[in-house]
Amino acid sequence: MSTVRLLSDDEVAPEALAVFNEIRAARNTDYVNNFWRALANDPAALRRTWDSLRDVMGPGVLDPKVKEMLYVAVSIVNGCEYCIRSHTAAARAKGVSTAELMELVAVVGMASETNRMATALQVPVDERFLTPPA
Amino acid sequence: MSTVRLLSDDEVAPEALAVFNEIRAARNTDYVNNFWRALANDPAALRRTWDSLRDVMGPGVLDPKVKEMLYVAVSIVNGCEYCIRSHTAAARAKGVSTAELMELVAVVGMASETNRMATALQVPVDERFLTPPA
Amino acid sequence: MSTVRLLSDDEVAPEALAVFNEIRAARNTDYVNNFWRALANDPAALRRTWDSLRDVMGPGVLDPKVKEMLYVAVSIVNGCEYCIRSHTAAARAKGVSTAELMELVAVVGMASETNRMATALQVPVDERFLTPPA
């Protein structure tokens, strides 16, 4: 049970329905998932979030599969179950195999381990990692 | 200033020096960075962490550049400055361009935004994201 | 299922029952929610936590509704489902509308996005944000 209503097509404002239909077209499916139906309670937030997500996750310099894996990794560390599940499903749909997913999980785990150790010991950044960016 | 001493080659136990030398060989440089010099206060932890890191970040099914980017993304969300800086440097060394780094940052930002929104609204996971794994 | 028992009025120590009754009086309801029933396993912690919460959330310089919204925002970022749900309910009871809640969620999302981007890029703090406090 969400803290706001998940709005059906019949209940949303026309601007929200327009976003729903863009999502449908972009994803080539009639299905609009719960995240968007919750956000539809604020049509401006729905519009802004969808536009941003579409742009950020759209064509760029990184491979779409890589971007989806980054999304999953971030969602794990932020501890968002909804996002882990929806983006793992999206990663699968983009061709990520179980072996690739397991390797991603190993990297996320290892990075989290060394992150905590470096923070624990307050290791000072080596001079060479601070050289001015090009 | 770290909370434990950063040990020089002269100060470490022989088992720790052996790890230092493996790091040098693997990275083709004489430089051993501060993280390992802090960990050398516990030679068993140094050995275990280096072995694990080498294995996790070594050859697998994912591209080394992708793995390094995942490492950076995780370090950002865990808020570890040392790790952000050292692994961003490593990513650069593996060929990640400024454009790729900026796109990674955009994905990390966008994922964090939607992670918080989904958690805030306690959006229930769609049935279709729960289908049994293959 | 909690990791300790949720204690009924019959089971708690007299000092814990006294706190339960203060909660009832302060909230004008007979209902004592699960958080307090779990804490009652440590009557001193129950007393200390209730006293602190009552003082922090009681009359001050900020509006009670604003304080409740801050509580919800923090709970989202800390990823505590119990707290998100109980304090969203409390915010509703204090008059927070769905539109206000959605705007809060938008701010939490946007802040989380820029938080990660600033951390990712290790943006140095501008001199003007460091001017000595009045």
Next chain:
Amino acid sequence: MSTVRLLSDDEVAPEALAVFNEIRAARNTDYVNNFWRALANDPAALRRTWDSLRDVMGPGVLDPKVKEMLYVAVSIVNGCEYCIRSHTAAARAKGVSTAELMELVAVVGMASETNRMATALQVPVDERFLTPPA
């Protein structure tokens, strides 16, 4: 030192300069802070982030001062120094007093304490906090 260059007006792409100038106009100052100068390495991200921030933090149903306080609270929990400092400065500029800031900090602290306790004990959500949203 940031991980990418902080771009001066002379160095940015024309689309980025246009955003800089919108920031100047909106804030009634010639000063463009470091966050935007780092983001300018990705003009599309700069545009998207500024547009979203301007919309989210612009007129809505919540008081601008309240929104700035929510921004500060989120930045604290996400552990972003840059954001804590820049948004605390912004909150001050919007009239937040030291007494209000201290009360905000007390709420953030108290919420974080109870968040961890509820998570620690895995307290189940009370039925009444799950009633369907209106």
Next chain:
Amino acid sequence: MSTVRLLSDDEVAPEALAVFNEIRAARNTDYVNNFWRALANDPAALRRTWDSLRDVMGPGVLDPKVKEMLYVAVSIVNGCEYCIRSHTAAARAKGVSTAELMELVAVVGMASETNRMATALQVPVDERFLTPPA
């Protein structure tokens, strides 16, 4: 439902079964818990993680009960339900009483409160806390 299959003894690779059997021997029980059955999808990760966990949590300079309590505390702050529950059970099995668990929870809560307050106010580290480590 996990995002990968929980593998039964019949389904795992021989290297994974060997790890399962080591877990059984070390814990003196036939039961292998779900975490390991999920990790078995990547036998190398299963081996590495079990070996590390066994070494880290094995005999050292700290009491095993203390180490288990540290594990629980970390799991609370990282917000991992699986880990909170499995390591709270392990702590119980090592003799941690309800009173000890409640005191641990009080410390975790109090630390989280002051952590947020110190971060919020950007309190500079006192010179005396920076004296060089021995």
Next chain:
Amino acid sequence: MSTVRLLSDDEVAPEALAVFNEIRAARNTDYVNNFWRALANDPAALRRTWDSLRDVMGPGVLDPKVKEMLYVAVSIVNGCEYCIRSHTAAARAKGVSTAELMELVAVVGMASETNRMATALQVPVDERFLTPPA
């Protein structure tokens, strides 16, 4: 530079000075560290926080050294530099050796690794970890 002034004895309200003096007596030193001097901007918060900290960290069922180690572990995961440094110093003062600190760091790292892996894979909690608490 903190976001509020660090108040000297001459500047604080009488109620705050009384707390400073209690801290001095309890710790057997004239030195009052920066955290309390920042909190003194809100004498009620200073009183409440000191009273709670003194009670939580005072005599109980757990060893004081163990409690200080739990405090350090929590501060690491919450990413609070001030708290890591001040409580590591406190742990040292209570007799925690470098070997013990390094083992603590190993546990924090290992727990963080498995926390992320269990969350990543959404491993369901084993029935046996859910048995009703005594």
